[in-house]
Structure formats: C-alpha cells, structure tokens
Amino acid sequence: LFRQNKMRNTDSNSDDIEDVSLFDADDDVSRRSKKSKIRHPVASFFHLFFRVSAIVVYLLCELLTSSFIACMVTIILLLSCDFWAVKNVTGRLMVGLRWWNQVDDDGRSHWVFEARKVSAQGSKTSSEAESRIFWLGLITCPMIWVIFAFSALFSFKVKWLAVVVMGVVLQGANLYGYIRCKVGSRKNLTSMATSYLGKQFLRQTVAKEDQTAS
CATH class of the missing domain: 1.20.5 (Single alpha-helices involved in coiled-coils or other helix-helix interfaces)
Structure with missing residues (x-):
C-alpha cells in the first residue's frame, strides 16, 4: 500500500489524502531489507549513471568535440533519461516514493505524491545503503548544475545557459517532488x-x- 497525497491547483488549494494500492503486493519483505545491502543494484547504478554522465559530458565536451550541437543534444538526452528513470523507476524501487502530475476531466491539474506505507512489522523494500545513494545523488547533482549556471553566467558563456538551466529544471523538479513525497503535504522541513x-x-x-x- 502507498500513502497518496494529491495537491489540486485550485483556488482553495485543498489537499486530498487517500490510501491507494499500487504496484505489486509482494513488494513487502522482511526486516532484513533494513540492512545496508543494495537490493536493486541495476536501479542504483542507473540512478547515478545518467546524471553523472551528463555532468561529465558537460565538463569534457570541449575536449571531446568542437561541435556544440552534439554536446548539447547528448547532455539533454542524458538529462531526459535521468528525469524519467528517477521519477518513474529508481524512486519507487530505492526509497518507495513516487510523484507525478495529472489533469482530470475538468482540466484541473493535480500533483500526486505517493509514499509506500511501512507494514505493521516495520518491513521495507529499500535498504539503508540504497536510501543513502538515492538522496545523495538526488541532492548533490542539482547543486552542481546550479554552480554551472552561475559559472556560465559570470563567464559570459551564454550559449551554455540553456543547457545548464535544463539541468537545473529537470533535476530540481525531481528533487522537489521527492522532498514533497518524503515530508508530506502537511509537514515542513x-x-x-x-x-x-x-x-x-x-x-x-x-x-x-x-x-x-x-
């Protein structure tokens, strides 16, 4: 079971909270999952692979090729793959969280934040090691893109601003969404x-x- 928080973009700004059943019921495991063991190595790898690769390409692109278009396309593809993987796959597997936006029949936008409920026995599907990897990558990489944005701005590299802003927006959106999932709509930092x-x-x-x- 997951805890689901819906934030509706209406004038009343009301939050609806309801319990929903998502994914497979056999996701619940015993307390051994709390140990520092990486239970989803593939998800953990790709959680860092795309975002770290985008940063490495940005730093080394001028050494690898003289084509700005090729570098820009490669970085944007890596950022897009990272956004999709973190939002839809690695967050669910590594920390039991997921978020998305949906539009209802009336045209209203709903932000949906989900967090997997801990069972009565306190069992989880994610380990402490996976949780550290997830949050370290989720927080550190957007900060690096913010540094790149200031660096491009102050060094007058205007052509790179669109790329670094894309990095800030995509990875910042995932960071915001997962913080809302973790903290909840009625809690603050x-x-x-x-x-x-x-x-x-x-x-x-x-x-x-x-x-x-x-």
Whole structure:
C-alpha cells in the first residue's frame, strides 16, 4: 500500500489524502531489507549513471568535440533519461516514493505524491545503503548544475545557459517532488529537522546510559 497525497491547483488549494494500492503486493519483505545491502543494484547504478554522465559530458565536451550541437543534444538526452528513470523507476524501487502530475476531466491539474506505507512489522523494500545513494545523488547533482549556471553566467558563456538551466529544471523538479513525497503535504522541513535532532539526542542519551550501566 502507498500513502497518496494529491495537491489540486485550485483556488482553495485543498489537499486530498487517500490510501491507494499500487504496484505489486509482494513488494513487502522482511526486516532484513533494513540492512545496508543494495537490493536493486541495476536501479542504483542507473540512478547515478545518467546524471553523472551528463555532468561529465558537460565538463569534457570541449575536449571531446568542437561541435556544440552534439554536446548539447547528448547532455539533454542524458538529462531526459535521468528525469524519467528517477521519477518513474529508481524512486519507487530505492526509497518507495513516487510523484507525478495529472489533469482530470475538468482540466484541473493535480500533483500526486505517493509514499509506500511501512507494514505493521516495520518491513521495507529499500535498504539503508540504497536510501543513502538515492538522496545523495538526488541532492548533490542539482547543486552542481546550479554552480554551472552561475559559472556560465559570470563567464559570459551564454550559449551554455540553456543547457545548464535544463539541468537545473529537470533535476530540481525531481528533487522537489521527492522532498514533497518524503515530508508530506502537511509537514515542513523545520518540523522534520526538529524530529530528526530529537531522535539523535535520544539515541545518544540511551547509548550513554547503556555504557554507564555496563
């Protein structure tokens, strides 16, 4: 089962939350999935392959070829493949999240954010290692494209602005969508950070008490 949050682009800005059943029911596994084991190596590879390849091509394109068109087309294709793979495949497999936009019969746009529910036994389909890989690649690469955008702007490389802006937009859209999936429509980043810090403090306190007792 997945938790689904719908955000409707209407004047009331109301959010609808409902439980939906998506994908196969046999996705639920035992607690062993929480171990630091990569359960989806192919998805983990392609989660980083397209976006890292686009960055490498951008950095080395002037050394590889003198054709700006060839470099631009290659980078945009890699960015497009990355956007589709991360949005539709790797997010679902690696962290149990997915988002998309749909238009209903009335022409209204709906942003849909889904997160896989944890079962009563606390089982997951993604491991801690996959989660680290997913969020590291998802956050780091858009930041690199932002740096490229400022670099192209200040160095007056106007012809590259369209390419780097495309990188910022496509990878930034995935980042925004998955943050909304993770945080939820009724939570903000501040409350999530506070909860995280509280958990870390509690763990350290318990660990110190265990050491003292031993």
